[in-house]
Amino acid sequence: MTNPREQWQEAFDASSIRNDKFQTMSGIPLEPVYGPEDGEFPGIYPYTRGPYASMYRSKLWTMRLFAGFGTAIDTNQRFKDILKSGGDGLSTAFDMPTLMGLDSDDPMSLGEVGRCGVAIDTLADMRDLFADIDLGGITTSMTINSPAAVLLAMFVAQAENAGVPRVKLGGTLQNDILKEYQAQKEFVFPPRQSMRLVRDTVAFTAAEMPRWNSISISGYHIREAGSTAAEELAFTLANGFAYVELARQAGLPVDAFAPRLSFFFNAHIDFFEEIAKYRAARRIWARWLSKRYGATSERSMQLRFHTQTAGVSLTAQQPEVNIVRTAIEALAGVLGGTQSLHTNSMDEALALPTERSARIALRTQQVIAHETNVAHVADPLGGSYYVEALTDQMEQMAEEIFAKIDEMGGGSMLEGCIVGIDENWFQGRIADSAYELERAFNRGERTIVGVSKFLEGNEEDQMETLRITNADEQKQRQRLASVKQDRNESAVLDALDRLAKDAVDPEVNLMPALVDASQVYATVGEMMNTMAGVFGRHIEVPTI
Amino acid sequence: MTTSDNQSLRVLVAKVGLDGHDRGVKVVARLLRDAGIEVIYTGLFQTPETVAAAAVDEDVDVVGLSMLSGAHMTLAPLVVQAIRARGADIPVVIGGIVPNHDLEELKAAGIAEILGPGAPASEVVEAVRRAAAGTSKV
Numbered sequence A: 001m002t003n004p005r006e007q008w009q010e011a012f013d014a015s016s017i018r019n020d021k022f023q024t025m026s027g028i029p030l031e032p033v034y035g036p037e038d039g040e041f042p043g044i045y046p047y048t049r050g051p052y053a054s055m056y057r058s059k060l061w062t063m064r065l066f067a068g069f070g071t072a073i074d075t076n077q078r079f080k081d082i083l084k085s086g087g088d089g090l091s092t093a094f095d096m097p098t099l100m101g102l103d104s105d106d107p108m109s110l111g112e113v114g115r116c117g118v119a120i121d122t123l124a125d126m127r128d129l130f131a132d133i134d135l136g137g138i139t140t141s142m143t144i145n146s147p148a149a150v151l152l153a154m155f156v157a158q159a160e161n162a163g164v165p166r167v168k169l170g171g172t173l174q175n176d177i178l179k180e181y182q183a184q185k186e187f188v189f190p191p192r193q194s195m196r197l198v199r200d201t202v203a204f205t206a207a208e209m210p211r212w213n214s215i216s217i218s219g220y221h222i223r224e225a226g227s228t229a230a231e232e233l234a235f236t237l238a239n240g241f242a243y244v245e246l247a248r249q250a251g252l253p254v255d256a257f258a259p260r261l262s263f264f265f266n267a268h269i270d271f272f273e274e275i276a277k278y279r280a281a282r283r284i285w286a287r288w289l290s291k292r293y294g295a296t297s298e299r300s301m302q303l304r305f306h307t308q309t310a311g312v313s314l315t316a317q318q319p320e321v322n323i324v325r326t327a328i329e330a331l332a333g334v335l336g337g338t339q340s341l342h343t344n345s346m347d348e349a350l351a352l353p354t355e356r357s358a359r360i361a362l363r364t365q366q367v368i369a370h371e372t373n374v375a376h377v378a379d380p381l382g383g384s385y386y387v388e389a390l391t392d393q394m395e396q397m398a399e400e401i402f403a404k405i406d407e408m409g410g411g412s413m414l415e416g417c418i419v420g421i422d423e424n425w426f427q428g429r430i431a432d433s434a435y436e437l438e439r440a441f442n443r444g445e446r447t448i449v450g451v452s453k454f455l456e457g458n459e460e461d462q463m464e465t466l467r468i469t470n471a472d473e474q475k476q477r478q479r480l481a482s483v484k485q486d487r488n489e490s491a492v493l494d495a496l497d498r499l500a501k502d503a504v505d506p507e508v509n510l511m512p513a514l515v516d517a518s519q520v521y522a523t524v525g526e527m528m529n530t531m532a533g534v535f536g537r538h539i540e541v542p543t544i
Numbered sequence B: 001m002t003t004s005d006n007q008s009l010r011v012l013v014a015k016v017g018l019d020g021h022d023r024g025v026k027v028v029a030r031l032l033r034d035a036g037i038e039v040i041y042t043g044l045f046q047t048p049e050t051v052a053a054a055a056v057d058e059d060v061d062v063v064g065l066s067m068l069s070g071a072h073m074t075l076a077p078l079v080v081q082a083i084r085a086r087g088a089d090i091p092v093v094i095g096g097i098v099p100n101h102d103l104e105e106l107k108a109a110g111i112a113e114i115l116g117p118g119a120p121a122s123e124v125v126e127a128v129r130r131a132a133a134g135t136s137k138v
Helices: A002-011 A072-084 A123-129 A148-161 A178-184 A193-207 A219-226 A229-249 A252-262 A272-292 A323-333 A355-370 A385-408 A413-422 A425-442 A472-484 A491-503 A511-521 A524-535 B023-034 B047-059 B072-085 B100-108 B121-133
Strands: A089-092 A141-142 A170-173 A217-220 A261-267 A305-309 A340-342 B010-014 B039-041 B062-067 B092-096 B111-115
Touching: A002 B072, A072 A089, A072 A170, A089 B092, A123 A148, A123 A472, A123 A511, A141 A148, A148 A170, A148 A511, A148 A524, A170 A217, A170 B010, A170 B121, A178 A193, A178 A219, A178 A229, A178 A413, A193 A229, A193 A252, A193 A511, A193 A524, A217 A219, A217 A229, A219 A229, A219 A261, A219 B010, A229 A252, A229 A261, A229 A272, A229 A385, A229 A413, A229 A425, A252 A261, A261 A272, A261 A323, A261 B023, A272 A305, A272 A323, A323 A340, A323 A355, A323 B100, A385 A413, A413 A425, A425 B023, A491 A511, A491 A524, A511 A524, A524 B062, A524 B121, B010 B023, B010 B047, B023 B039, B023 B092, B023 B121, B047 B062, B047 B072, B062 B121, B072 B092, B072 B100, B072 B111, B092 B121, B100 B111
Parallel strands: A089 A141, A141 A170, A217 A261, A261 A305, A305 A340, B010 B039, B010 B062, B062 B092, B092 B111
Antiparallel strands: none
């Protein structure tokens, strides 16, 4: 039996190392990780110190900036620019109507078409979005939840038409519906029916798209909605356990499914607590996957995550100060061992970011990556009495919340998550925490620079922010009208009819019917409405 | 319409359109309630018409819109119009993310008060009282 350090060394020696000088500015050579022989090590169970033995010595985190633009043609141009400048991953932001499964000509879409992302109504838009891009040679991430199955089907249909086989398609679908009911509120169908669609996408991708990551489990929105760090940690991992149980119910072995999961966390302003949160997340996930779900593959137990700095921590007052907040939050993500990172722009408490402020946000990451040397050593805060104690406490608080969810579900985390949503338990806890934080601010217990103190400078003129016109909305409506005019109406009706029939039988996987409906130019709204006819719609009864 | 500080106010807080950010609206609802104001919350995904109908039916003194998605220039004026189309003159207050360059146009469209991010509870309550009393700056 080798000791933990020897195990780590073996894994480290097997890793490829990027070209860099791993030393301090005064020339002190740096070890890849520091710690006692028998302590925890990165890449070794329970992965508290990182999922990989070599961490950033092999590869720096991915500097992923999420953005969306008006029409599919505009976004396609942006995609091509990214690919030309050496990127190999595309990240698609959809507009609000698409996220809610509505067409651009729906009355509810008024004022929102193409505003916060690209508008997709039919396969014609999907074709424009990926025109002249080799879908087999890149990875595509799609941030979409309620209509995730529909957009995945359209993507598959587009690839099919472009001659790219499904096995070659690589990418990620957010597809995390549970947090929509808990926090982000982009829901359409009731929870159980939505989970059936998640199951269908998971089973479909497992069988046909081996390079596809089917769910990105997101705590970011839970935190932005007002939860504490411990609640973000616990609710997110609980949702993860729920998806693992869902996949098991669908007959997928845990080691076939869990390696396809990734996570998405917030990086808030309470620096050390955030770092402890990431460390606790990795340890908890490894333990639960191994002990409760019987995973044996390392990949199943290694929690990998994306981080975004906290939008809610930004202030409209003296927005330049947000660069500092974002830098500190980004540093927490990096010291916590994130695999990819999005840094918010300074003007996002005012509007969508300008190109200039988005560039500064990227530069912030580049300073951390290339000037500070913080990426040289894995888990640099591991072994700190303080951070280790906080990590243990975060873990303990999360375990208490898991026990409650497990109890609500009668021994099932899947049931517990759904019951907790039905009973407004998650939503209530998040609202309570948000209210408590606001009261602390109003009592003067929480200082926000430029808002509650240090106000000199607030009277200066507000910085210039991005202005958006409604021109794209008109363009997209016309586009949809012309697609509808040119399509074979009876083929659309047949396809929707079959979708409705398939939806009635919960044993049937809906993906084939959705792909076929996409191929005949059924709209996102038509497919969603057809399913809503069978599934019903979720109406939140809010509590205040 | 005049309403003194002591008289009980009724406020409808609302989310219009597809913007699902409901953290602010829920916190504001509780803060107003703490200040002794009666609060009704519409829930998510309302239209200008449903908000106006609820405001008139509930006979509220003020309508508060929470808007964070950038659709305020399209939707907020429609709420004012829908209220007026019902022959009512209920003042509308907006809270959320509204850039300065939109303020003038929103005021011109009949919005009584606009509260930016970070407004403390006291300021929110004051703005609602001013709107109800008809003493908002135009």
